[in-house]
Amino acid sequence: MAKFLVQKCGPLNGEVVISGAKNAVLPLMAAGILAEEECIIRDVPDLRDVMVMKEILRSLGTEVEEVEESVLRVQTRTVKTNEADYELVSKMRASFLIMGPLLARTGSAKVYSPGGCSIGKRPIDLHLKGFRALGAEVVIEDKYIEAKAGKDGLIGADIYLDFPSVGATENIMTAAVLAKGTTIIENAAKEPEIVDLANFLNKMGARIKGAGTDIIKIEGVEKLKGASHTVVPDRIEAGTYMLAAAITRGQILIKNIVPDHVKPITAKLRECGVRIEMTDEGMYVIADENPHMVATDIKTLPYPGFPTDIQSPFMAFLTTAEGESTVIETVFENRFMHVAELNRMGANIKTEGNKAVINGGKNLEGAQVIATDLRAGAAMVLAGLVAEGTTEIAEIYHIERGYEKFIEKFKALGANIFKIVS
Numbered sequence: 001m002a003k004f005l006v007q008k009c010g011p012l013n014g015e016v017v018i019s020g021a022k023n024a025v026l027p028l029m030a031a032g033i034l035a036e037e038e039c040i041i042r043d044v045p046d047l048r049d050v051m052v053m054k055e056i057l058r059s060l061g062t063e064v065e066e067v068e069e070s071v072l073r074v075q076t077r078t079v080k081t082n083e084a085d086y087e088l089v090s091k092m093r094a095s096f097l098i099m100g101p102l103l104a105r106t107g108s109a110k111v112y113s114p115g116g117c118s119i120g121k122r123p124i125d126l127h128l129k130g131f132r133a134l135g136a137e138v139v140i141e142d143k144y145i146e147a148k149a150g151k152d153g154l155i156g157a158d159i160y161l162d163f164p165s166v167g168a169t170e171n172i173m174t175a176a177v178l179a180k181g182t183t184i185i186e187n188a189a190k191e192p193e194i195v196d197l198a199n200f201l202n203k204m205g206a207r208i209k210g211a212g213t214d215i216i217k218i219e220g221v222e223k224l225k226g227a228s229h230t231v232v233p234d235r236i237e238a239g240t241y242m243l244a245a246a247i248t249r250g251q252i253l254i255k256n257i258v259p260d261h262v263k264p265i266t267a268k269l270r271e272c273g274v275r276i277e278m279t280d281e282g283m284y285v286i287a288d289e290n291p292h293m294v295a296t297d298i299k300t301l302p303y304p305g306f307p308t309d310i311q312s313p314f315m316a317f318l319t320t321a322e323g324e325s326t327v328i329e330t331v332f333e334n335r336f337m338h339v340a341e342l343n344r345m346g347a348n349i350k351t352e353g354n355k356a357v358i359n360g361g362k363n364l365e366g367a368q369v370i371a372t373d374l375r376a377g378a379a380m381v382l383a384g385l386v387a388e389g390t391t392e393i394a395e396i397y398h399i400e401r402g403y404e405k406f407i408e409k410f411k412a413l414g415a416n417i418f419k420i421v422s
């Protein structure tokens with residue numbers, strides 16, 4: 001089993017270039033199902049999840065090839081089957097994002113129902129509510145979800161999302177682009193990845209307005225054409241490296257970052273005493289001037305609130321900030337599994353329901369810990385950078401799913417991190 005070994009290192013210094021966003025590239029690739037012509041997607045990160053999405057698209061009959069490093073050609077001349085392969089789809093929850101495009105392109109789709117995961121039940125009721133509102137008949141079999149458009153195809157509708165679900169907004173948007181008439185999504189998710197997908201779809205000839213606000217209007221069109229697009233930078237990867245500078249009291253220049261997309265992280269780090277400057281080169285995160293970082297309070301919310309995906313990495317940093325911090329997780333129901341792992345390293349964190357109280361300023365000790373999800377894995381690496389001795393992190397496949405060149409980028413900043421296979 002592969003593990004990461006992380007040893008205490010001094011302040012991280014240097015620069016890091018942020019990759020294209022995992023949570024943008026996956027819906028963008030799925031949207032390639034919607035057009036017969038070729039789509040070119042640039043800044044595609046080299047991730048296991050991207051590899052899985054490539055295989056799923058190929059199983060449907062889509063041509064997917066890497067024309068050069070980080071550039072994919074995606075072309076769906078015809079859809080060979082509208083039933084996604086169970087083995088492939090069961091490897092990654094985000095595979096469900098092919099449902100909307102498949103339904104729009106062929107009028108039917110049969111996809112393995114994504115289960116929950118360690119951070120929560122991850123229901124898909126809002127996705128199905130959207131498909132039904134567009135006139136599709138949706139049948140839930142034991143492991144599969146099957147959706148079939150009505151005899152006149154999908155019909156535009158007004159859809160209210162009880163929660164601004166990212167995936168549901170993406171699936172409904174990609175289903176509605178070829179529907180007859182207009183679709184309004186109310187209480188839509190506003191994440192930058194939603195805007196990136198809408199921009200790509202509009203380049204393909206879709207007519208989407210309001211992406212990035214809570215009301216998205218989609219006027220259905222007959223057909224979409226090919227387009228080319230560059231994936232938006234990964235704000236969660238960027239936040240992870242901002243925290244790497246903060247927790248090690250170093251100084252890192254972060255390149256290929258959209259400052260607006262990390263505003264909540266910037267604001268909170270400034271409250272703790274980190275200096276953050278935006279320059280033409282990128283974002284300087286300067287934490288080597290103020291060794292006494294102070295506590296703050298975090299509450300995760302849908303965008304533009306504090307991102308749930310940065311909650312665990314930020315908590316790792318808060319264990320080193322003097323005073324009592326609180327973290328409230330409002331997006332997922334079970335996203336504190338990293339707390340027990342951090343406490344094994346000497347942190348003093350107590351949880352009660354969706355609230356964690358961190359009594360910071362303690363020195364951490366290296367320990368054997370596990371990555372309980374993608375972002376918690378990154379949190380354990382951050383903690384390992386400042387813990388005395390060596391920290392051994394198991395279940396690191398989570399991390400490799402979502403962070404491109406993770407080891408290389410950290411080593412280039414001066415981190416002592418190694419991958420071992422035992």
Ligand code: EPZ
Pocket residue numbers: 022023024026094120121122123124125126127128163164165166167168189308309331332333374375402
């Ligand atoms: C996306 O997941 C991201 N994944 C997640 O990133 C991210 O944490 C999440 O958005 C929130 O920002 C991808 O984009 C591939 P949601 P998604 O639907 O779409 C409830 C990472 O680490 N909900 O916005 O699954 C749900 O239970 C991953 O990169 C319903 O109730 O998130 C949850 O509590 C982790 N019914 C909340 O909404 C539904 O039909 C947020 O889920 C759908 C969701």
